[in-house]
Structure formats: structure tokens, C-alpha cells
Amino acid sequence: MARPPFHERLYRALLSLFPSEFRGDFGAAMTADFRDQRRDTGGRPRELRRLWARTIIDLLRRAPREHLDVVWRDVVYAWRVLRKHPMASATAILSLAVGIGLNSAVYSVVSGVLWRSLPLIDSDRLVSVGTVTVSSPRLRQIEDKLFVDLVQRTRTLEAVSGAALHGITIVAPGEPAESVCLAMTEGLFDVLRVRPFLGRTFTRADHDAARALQTDPGRRVTPHVVILGDRLWRTRFAGNPGVVGTYMTVSGGQRLEIVGVMGPELEALGRSMPGQCWLPDVADASIGLWRPRIVVGRLEPGRSLTELNAELDVIGRNLENDSWTKEPQALRAVSVLDDIVGQVRTQLLFLFGAVVCVLLVTCANIVNLFLAHAAGRRHELATRVALGASRLRLIRQSLTESLVISLLGGVGGFALAVWALPVLVSLAPRRIPRLDEIAVDWSTFTFALVASAVVGIVCGILAALPMRTAPRAVFGSVQAATTPRTTRMRQSVTVCEIALALMLAVAATLMVRTLRALNAIELGFDPRAVVSADLSSLADTGLRQRQDVDTTIIERVKALPGVQAAGIGLGPLAGGMGWGGLTLPNDTRDLGTVGVDAVSPGYFEALGVRLMTGRFFESRDAVRDGPMVILVNQSAVRAFWNGADPLGKTVLNGKEHEMRVIGVVADVRRMTLEKDPGPMIYQLSNQSRNFHAGSMLIRVAGDPERLVPAIRDIIRSISREQPFSGVKPLQQRIDEALAPRLFVLRLIGLFSILGLLLAVVGIYGVIAEFVTQRVPEIGVRMAFGATRSDVLALIFSQGGRLVAIGLVIGVAGAVLLRSVMSTMVYGVRTSDPLAYLSACLVLVVATIVACVVPARRAARLDPAVALRSE
Amino acid sequence: MADRDPSESLPLTPALFHVLLSLADGEKHGYAILKEIEQRTSGQVVLSTGTLYGIVKRLLADGMIRESAAGSDERRTAYRLTAFGRKVALAEAERLRGLVAAAQAKRLLTNQAG
Numbered sequence: 006m007a008r009p010p011f012h013e014r015l016y017r018a019l020l021s022l023f024p025s026e027f028r029g030d031f032g033a034a035m036t037a038d039f040r041d042q043r044r045d046t047g048g049r050p051r052e053l054r055r056l057w058a059r060t061i062i063d064l065l066r067r068a069p070r071e072h073l074d075v076v077w078r079d080v081v082y083a084w085r086v087l088r089k090h091p092m093a094s095a096t097a098i099l100s101l102a103v104g105i106g107l108n109s110a111v112y113s114v115v116s117g118v119l120w121r122s123l124p125l126i127d128s129d130r131l132v133s134v135g136t137v138t139v140s141s142p143r144l145r146q147i148e149d150k151l152f153v154d155l156v157q158r159t160r161t162l163e164a165v166s167g168a169a170l171h172g173i174t175i176v177a178p179g180e181p182a183e184s185v186c187l188a189m190t191e192g193l194f195d196v197l198r199v200r201p202f203l204g205r206t207f208t209r210a211d212h213d214a215a216r217a218l219q220t221d222p223g224r225r226v227t228p229h230v231v232i233l234g235d236r237l238w239r240t241r242f243a244g245n246p247g248v249v250g251t252y253m254t255v256s257g258g259q260r261l262e263i264v265g266v267m268g269p270e271l272e273a274l275g276r277s278m279p280g281q282c283w284l285p286d287v288a289d290a291s292i293g294l295w296r297p298r299i300v301v302g303r304l305e306p307g308r309s310l311t312e313l314n315a316e317l318d319v320i321g322r323n324l325e326n327d328s329w330t331k332e333p334q335a336l337r338a339v340s341v342l343d344d345i346v347g348q349v350r351t352q353l354l355f356l357f358g359a360v361v362c363v364l365l366v367t368c369a370n371i372v373n374l375f376l377a378h379a380a381g382r383r384h385e386l387a388t389r390v391a392l393g394a395s396r397l398r399l400i401r402q403s404l405t406e407s408l409v410i411s412l413l414g415g416v417g418g419f420a421l422a423v424w425a426l427p428v429l430v431s432l433a434p435r436r437i438p439r440l441d442e443i444a445v446d447w448s449t450f451t452f453a454l455v456a457s458a459v460v461g462i463v464c465g466i467l468a469a470l471p472m473r474t475a476p477r478a479v480f481g482s483v484q485a486a487t488t489p490r491t492t493r494m495r496q497s498v499t500v501c502e503i504a505l506a507l508m509l510a511v512a513a514t515l516m517v518r519t520l521r522a523l524n525a526i527e528l529g530f531d532p533r534a535v536v537s538a539d540l541s542s543l544a545d546t547g548l549r550q551r552q553d554v555d556t557t558i559i560e561r562v563k564a565l566p567g568v569q570a571a572g573i574g575l576g577p578l579a580g581g582m583g584w585g586g587l588t589l590p591n592d593t594r595d596l597g598t599v600g601v602d603a604v605s606p607g608y609f610e611a612l613g614v615r616l617m618t619g620r621f622f623e624s625r626d627a628v629r630d631g632p633m634v635i636l637v638n639q640s641a642v643r644a645f646w647n648g649a650d651p652l653g654k655t656v657l658n659g660k661e662h663e664m665r666v667i668g669v670v671a672d673v674r675r676m677t678l679e680k681d682p683g684p685m686i687y688q689l690s691n692q693s694r695n696f697h698a699g700s701m702l703i704r705v706a707g708d709p710e711r712l713v714p715a716i717r718d719i720i721r722s723i724s725r726e727q728p729f730s731g732v733k734p735l736q737q738r739i740d741e742a743l744a745p746r747l748f749v750l751r752l753i754g755l756f757s758i759l760g761l762l763l764a765v766v767g768i769y770g771v772i773a774e775f776v777t778q779r780v781p782e783i784g785v786r787m788a789f790g791a792t793r794s795d796v797l798a799l800i801f802s803q804g805g806r807l808v809a810i811g812l813v814i815g816v817a818g819a820v821l822l823r824s825v826m827s828t829m830v831y832g833v834r835t836s837d838p839l840a841y842l843s844a845c846l847v848l849v850v851a852t853i854v855a856c857v858v859p860a861r862r863a864a865r866l867d868p869a870v871a872l873r874s875e
Numbered sequence: 876m877a878d879r880d881p882s883e884s885l886p887l888t889p890a891l892f893h894v895l896l897s898l899a900d901g902e903k904h905g906y907a908i909l910k911e912i913e914q915r916t917s918g919q920v921v922l923s924t925g926t927l928y929g930i931v932k933r934l935l936a937d938g939m940i941r942e943s944a945a946g947s948d949e950r951r952t953a954y955r956l957t958a959f960g961r962k963v964a965l966a967e968a969e970r971l972r973g974l975v976a977a978a979q980a981k982r983l984l985t986n987q988a989g
Binding site: 030031033034037039041042059063066071 | 904905921924926927
């Protein structure tokens with residue numbers, strides 16, 4: 006055949022813009038008509054040009070409309086199909102709505118916390134620098150000597166600055182309150198690229214004045230100017246725009262001039278740089294103040310974190326070993342965002358992974374549903390194939406159907422996410438940073454949209470894959486409602502959902518056992534009816550004066566009606582202090598780091614700590630310069646004296662201080678819920694020469710809130726500068742310790758229940774279809790003497806096969822992914838066989854439940870009827 | 876088909892009505908429809924192939940025209956009005972007549988015949 010002329014080829018090329026169906030129907034006629042139209046122009050160039058212009062514009066305008074027409078027809082058709090199966094469609098849309106809704110909500114949390122950049126200019130170039138050891142990979146603050154070294158030697162950082170935490174008590178204006186300030190070296194705000202919201206930042210003169218104050222030993226170290234953070238400005242100064250130039254008074258009567266207010270963007274630094282105000286400071290190791298600094302730097306443009314860390318390896322080469330753990334230290338940098346959110350990353354990604362599993366199980370069910378629909382419409386499909394519908398056309402139809410369902414599900418899902426996201430945020434433990442930045446926004450919507458589109462496309466294609474129906478294969482048998490290919494696809498997706506559901510169930514089981522283990526922890530104290538009140542230090546008063554104030558307060562609180570016992574100390578689950586350098590007489594052993602608390606008489610009684618032997622502290626012991634007496638915990642008895650009775654024995658603190666043991670108490674969890682406290686000694690708070698423990702613990706009969714005004718009066722009558730912020734139940738510390746895992750458990754529990762339900766629906770669908778397919782076969786078997794139990798065995802073996810394969814894959818997946826859970830479990834190993842077994846058992850039971858209805862139907866078949874259906 | 880109410884299809888787009896009109900006096904294939912419309916309107920309405928077959932597709936789907944075996948050769952299909960198509964065209968013409976009458980009653984348009 007001769008090649009058609011150019012103009013005809015061009016016209017045909019334009020026609021390819023139209024849907025294939027339209028082209029098939031009218032393409033030839035259109036080409037012929039165009040040829041005639043062209044001939045009519047008589048080859049006159051002007052008319053030829055006009056014809057082409059008109060035709061091209063017309064075709065370009067029409068083609069999209071024709072496509073839209075096809076899509077619309079497909080949508081209408083899909084809608085009709087869905088309406089024909091209202092229950093199945095509603096189930097699919099609802100389950101997708103739940104899947105997409107949960108995913109969107111969890112995604113919003115994950116992306117809001119982990120991925121959204123900080124509200125600071127070029128924040129991806131901001132890094133935190135600190136020291137790490139093998140056992141504590143979290144950055145620790147660094148001392149001035151190293152900091153100065155870093156500032157001088159770095160070539161990778163464009164700018165670097167440091168800030169030391171500095172507690173102050175603001176006594177005016179307003180009620181006395183504790184506040185954390187950051188004593189910053191020059192240039193911190195330049196590193197962060199922030200400008201003050203009001204007023205100015207510190208000048209060189211401010212920093213020089215700070216140096217002068219520090220080098221003059223007669224002066225206090227708090228300088229004379231301060232910059233407020235956004236939160237402090239709003240809460241304490243009511244957002245007063247005229248605050249710059251006014252003064253605030255800190256304990257001791259010193260007045261600080263407020264020279265500036267920073268904007269809210271710095272609040273995003275959260276725990277990486279927690280400060281409510283800033284003071285000028287200088288980094289100079291020769292001053293001799295011990296002030297470890299949080300260090301933040303800005304990478305030179307084009308330099309990477311890897312390059313910086315290589316440089317830090319060199320700068321930190323001569324670091325001494327950690328003084329407590331004796332481990333080698335290294336200087337490290339991480340991005341500031343990592344520093345803020347690094348601790349919760351695994352947990353959040355784990356939850357995201359789990360919720361994606363739920364969505365995958367949902368998808369499996371959608372594919373299953375389509376395949377069931379397609380099976381029911383096999384004749385119709387075959388007819389369409391016979392009438393010339395291409396395979397592509399069938400896939401397009403399947404895609405449309407699937408997209409209609411998934412987009413409807415997506416709409417429902419977005420609505421659910423709008424509702425669920427605030428709930429999720431309110432359930433989240435407060436230790437997750439940046440929670441207050443999270444809200445439903447366009448990213449939630451985009452995610453819901455993209456997720457539903459992806460689900461629709463993937464499900465549509467999967468469901469269309471087995472439709473490679475050649476017409477002749479279809480018209481063959483009336484009975485065979487499904488092809489083997491369809492059945493295999495349905496079984497495969499069901500196996501996948503069983504595997505996913507199992508993985509979720511394993512995770513849930515591990516979390517349940519973790520929570521149970523945490524709840525079973527022997528706390529060593531009785532938190533019921535105990536409240537704590539914070540008596541944090543007045544930063545600038547002397548230790549002895551402080552101890553006297555405490556003693557007076559405690560004695561008067563004890564006398565209040567309803568107070569059964571009261572005492573001061575660090576309290577449990579509130580962090581702790583450690584001592585090195587303790588020894589035993591006539592023993593060369595170094596006792597290592599020993600936990601220490603400085604407590605007043607009444608402390609143990611208030612906490613409800615069990616006395617093992619000896620006695621608690623009494624008022625007569627609390628003689629400041631008298632003989633030093635201590636209590637020890639059981640771990641100390643084992644570690645120091647091999648479990649022998651320690652009463653009357655002594656512990657040496659340094660050379661001169663001899664401390665005599667007068668009692669042994671049960672181990673009390675002091676740092677965290679999970680961590681064994683280790684050896685611990687309790688000294689009397691007014692015999693301590695090192696520190697002051699600022700928590701008052703009160704055991705109360707009745708409502709503790711009733712005590713609050715009386716306690717406030719007592720505190721005010723003793724010191725007008727003492728902050729008091731009410732009482733908190735001790736149980737709150739336990740709840741806060743449990744909160745992160747409880748959050749994970751709640752979500753993973755919800756996800757695994759959903760996964761399980763969806764898997765049951767999926768298994769049910771496949772088994773029910775199996776029974777329908779096998780009706781004639783079952784009839785034959787029964788006619789030849791098969792009993793009901795034989796039939797049941799046939800059905801259950803089918804279900805059993807699916808679940809067995811699913812369980813094998815699921816267990817393998819769970820084992821492969823177990824390291825993800827290792828940071829979340831406690832008291833149970835991630836490879837715990839019992840967790841896997843019980844999860845498998847749950848799925849086996851679920852499978853049996855899913856098989857029961859179809860199996861009963863099969864067992865009740867009348868052989869005569871069944872045979873006739875052949 | 877016979878039960879369908881032609882007025883449900885109204886109003887027609889001008890192009891669609893032109894196509895129906897050009898088939899009113901006998902079956903034609905696409906090119907002839909294009910020519911007839913162009914000549915009848917003195918070149919004021921010129922349809923292109925894309926628009927024409929978009930209309931043809933719709934008319935076929937709505938049962939207003941059908942393919943005519945008699946007028947077709949191996950390259951081209953001819954189309955003819957169905958009874959329903961004729962009714963629709965008539966109904967549209969009546970509708971237009973009503974509009975013209977209204978315009979005359981309002982003296983917007985003088986009745987040239989009268």
C-alpha cells in the first residue's frame with residue numbers, strides 16, 4: 006500500500022488525540038471527509054490555510070471533550086455497578102474511609118513533627134553540636150574550653166554560638182516564678198537568623214559587661230539586661246508592647262532591664278534550646294565557672310553534616326573519657342530538627358508503618374471486592390471483549406470503578422481525619438515535640454487525595470490483571486463464574502492481608518505485654534494520696550539558708566489538718582543526682598556512680614516507702630553539723646556489703662566524711678520507670694553540702710487541693726520570693742512515664758483490631774466464593790457418601806491453607822521488622838514466642854469465624870439440588 | 876423509543892439542529908452534511924469534522940439518527956433521521972417558531988409575510 010500523503014498523515018496524527026473508541030467509529034469517515042474538504046479548496050493556499058487552522062482548532066477542542074465523555078460514561082457505569090451491590094460497595098467505601106482517614110491523621114502528625122522544616126530561615130543548615138558516648142548517643146552540652154576550641158577551629162560552620170541554661174526566679178512583676186534563661190555567647194541570634202520582635206538584641210557592650218561581672222568575684226553572675234522569649238512575654242507581661250525599657254526583678258532584688266522581645270519562631274526550638282529568656286554571657290574557660298553549653302551552628306553553604314562531623318572528629322580527638330562512665334567521648338553534630346525530634350522518630354515512623362498496614366489490608370479487600378464483581382460480570386465483560394473492547398478499555402473501566410470507590414473513600418477519609426487529628430494530638434504524650442504546630446491543613450488534604458488516588462489506581466490495575474479474558478474461554482461454561490486466575494489473585498491478596506493483620510497483632514501483643522510489665526514494676530513506693538509541690542531553689546540564696554527555709558516550711562505543712570506525712574527530697578521518677586568517689590572503710594573498691602538524694606525526716610513516710618530494716622530519719626538526726634547518718638536501698642546493700650546487714654556500717658564520701666547507715670529501704674524507681682535504680686543512698690537534706698532537692702511530698706487524707714491556699718500562705722509568710730505553683734498528684738509522674746507507650750498501644754491496638762476485622766471480611770469472601778464454585782463438586786462427593794464433616798473438612802482445609810501461608814509470611818515479616826519495636830517494648834523480647842503464638846492463635850480463630858458461615862452452607866447442601874446446578 | 880418525549884431533548888444546540896435539518900430531506904454522509912450546512916447558511920455556519928462527528932456520536936446514542944445501509948459505500952457511512960429524530964427536529968422548529976412569534980408580538984420583529 007502506498008504511503009498516504011503528508012496532509013492525511015497529519016490529520017490522522019491529530020485524530021490520535023481522540024479516544025480509541027471514537028476513532029474506531031468515525032476515524033475513517035472523518036479522514037475521508039477531510040480529504041474532500043481539502044480537495045474543495047482547489048489547492049488555493051489561503052483557503053488551505055484556513056481549513057487547516059479551523060480543523061486543528063476544532064480537533065484540539067473536541068478531543069478532550071470526547072475523553073471526558075468516555076470517563077463520564079465509565080463513572081456512570083461504575084456508579085451503576087456499585088449501586089447494584091450496595092452493601093459491598095458501602096463496606097468498601099467505609100473501610101477505605103477509615104483506612105485513608107487514619108492514615109491522613111497519622112501522616113499529619115508524623116510530617117508535622119518529623120518533616121516540616123522549622124520556622125527559621127534556612128533551618129536545614131542549622132546544627133546542634135555536643136558530646137556523645139556509645140551508651141548515650143544523645144548530644145550533651147559542652148564546656149567552654151571545648152566550645153572556644155570549636156569556635157576557633159571550625160571551617161565548616163559559618164557561625165556558631167552557645168547558651169548555658171541558667172535558672173532564675175522572677176519575683177516582680179507578678180507572683181514569684183521559676184524561669185529558665187539561656188546565658189548566650191555573642192551571635193546566637195545571628196546563627197539562628199532571627200531578629201527581635203521588639204527592641205534589640207545584645208550588643209558587644211552587653212557581653213563585655215557580663216564578662217566584667219563574672220571576673221569580679223564580689224558580684225553576682227546574673228547580668229543586667231535580659232531579652233524575653235515570646236511565651237514569657239505573653240504569659241508574664243501580658244504581651245505588653247511597651248515592655249522594652251522596663252525592669253524585672255529576680256530573687257535577691259537584682260533588677261534586669263528588658264532590652265528586647267524575641268518572636269514566637271524560637272519556641273519551635275523546643276527541647277533543643279529550652280529557654281524563656283536570654284542573658285548575655287561570654288565563653289571563657291579561664292573564668293572558671295562550670296557552665297556546659299548547648300551549641301548551635303550554621304553550616305557554610307554547600308557544606309554537609311558529614312563534612313562537619315569529620316571536622317569535629319579532629320577537633321574532639323583529645324577529649325577525655327566521660328568522668329562517670331569512663332567511656333570515650335566524641336564531638337558530634339546533628340541537624341537541629343533531628344536534635345528536637347530524634348527521640349520520637351522511631352516511635353512515630355512505627356505508628357505510620359502500622360497504619361499503612363491497615364490501609365494495605367483495606368486495599369486487599371477492595372481488590373477482592375472488584376474481583377468478585379468482575380466474576381459476577383464475566384459474561385458482560387466477555388461480551389464487551391467480543392464486541393471489540395480492548396484490554397486497555399477494560400482496565401480503564403476497572404480503574405474508573407476503583408477510583409470512584411477510592412475517591413469517595415478519600416472524601417470520607419478526609420472528613421474522618423479532620424475529626425481524628427485533634428483527638429490523636431490530644432492523646433499524644435506531651436514529650437512528643439511540636440505537637441502544638443499540628444493542625445489539619447492542605448498537606449492533610451493532599452495526602453488524603455494522593456492516598457486515595459494511589460489506592461484507586463493500584464487496586465484498579467490489580468483487579469484488572471486477571472481479566473485477560475479471551476472471549477472463547479468465557480462462553481465455554483456457564484457454571485465457571487470465575488477464572489482460575491481471578492481465584493488465584495483473590496487468594497493471594499487474602500494471604501497478604503492475613504500476613505499484615507498478623508504483623509499488626511504481633512505488635513499489639515508485644516505492646517500489651519509491655520504495658521503489663523510496666524504496670525507490674527515494683528515502684529518501691531505508694532503513689533496513692535501523695536502530692537508533690539515544687540519548692541525549686543531560689544537561685545541566688547545560699548544552700549544553708551535554703552535548707553533552713555525548707556525545714557521551716559515542712560514543719561508547718563506537717564501541722565496542717567489532713568496531712569499525714571510530709572518531707573522533702575527529689576522524689577521518685579524525677580531524675581536524680583549521682584555521686585562518684587564513695588568508698589567503704591578498709592575496702593579498695595571504687596563504688597562507681599551511686600544515686601543520692603537529700604531528704605528530710607518524713608520523706609519516706611510521705612512516699613510510703615517500705616522500711617526493710619533499721620529506722621527512718623527522725624528530727625533528732627537532722628543536726629546540721631552532727632554525725633552524718635544515711636539510709637541505703639536494697640541494691641546498695643547487695644552491691645556494697647554482699648547483702649549483709651549494713652546497720653551501723655559506714656560509707657566514706659571522700660576522705661573525711663563518714664556516713665553511718667541507720668536503715669535500709671526498698672528500691673525506689675528514681676530516674677525512669679523502666680530503669681532499675683541501682684545502689685542509692687539517702688542523706689539528710691540539711692546535712693548535704695552539695696545540693697538541695699526541691700520537691701515537697703505530702704501524704705494527704707482527702708482532697709489535696711484544699712491544702713493549696715494554706716501551703717501558699719505558709720510559703721509566703723516565710724519568703725516572699727519563693728515560687729509556688731500548686732500541688733501535683735504523684736500518680737501524674739507515673740502516668741507521664743507510661744504515656745508514650747500507652748499512646749503506641751492505643752493506636753496499635755486500634756490498628757490491629759481493624760486489620761483483623763478486615764482480614765475476616767477478606768477470608769469470608771474468598772471462602773464463600775470457594776463454596777459457590779464447588780457446589781456441584783460437593784454434590785457429587787455427598788452423593789458418593791461424603792459426610793457433612795467431610796464437607797466441613799474440605800472448606801476448613803481451604804481456609805486453613807490460606808491462613809497457614811499468610812501466617813508464615815506474616816511471622817517472617819514480623820521477625821524481619823522486630824528491631825523497629827525494640828525501643829518500645831519493656832519486659833518482653835521482640836522475638837518473644839508467646840507473642841507470636843498468641844497473635845497466630847487470634848488469626849486462626851478469626852479464620853474459623855470467617856469460615857463458619859460458608860462452611861455451614863456447604864454442609865447443608867442437598868446433594869440433589871447441588872448436582873442439578875451443574 | 877417511540878414513547879420518548881421529544882421535548883425532553885430540547886433545546887438543541889444550533890450546530891446539532893443544523894445537522895438534523897440537513898438530514899431532513901434525505902440521508903447523507905458526513906461530508907455532504909458539512910457541505911449542505913455551509914451552502915444553506917451561505918457560509919455562515921461552517922462545521923469542522925471534529926464537531927460534526929461529536930454531534931453524530933451524540934445523535935446516534937440518543938437514537939435521533941441511524942446509520943443507513945443503503946447510502947453507505949465501503950468508505951463512508953450515511954446517516955438518516957429516525958422517526959424520533961424527526962420529531963425532535965420538528966419540536967425544536969416549533970419551539971423556535973414560538974420564540975419568533977413572541978418577538979413579533981412584542982414588535983421586536985415585524986411580520987414580513989403579513
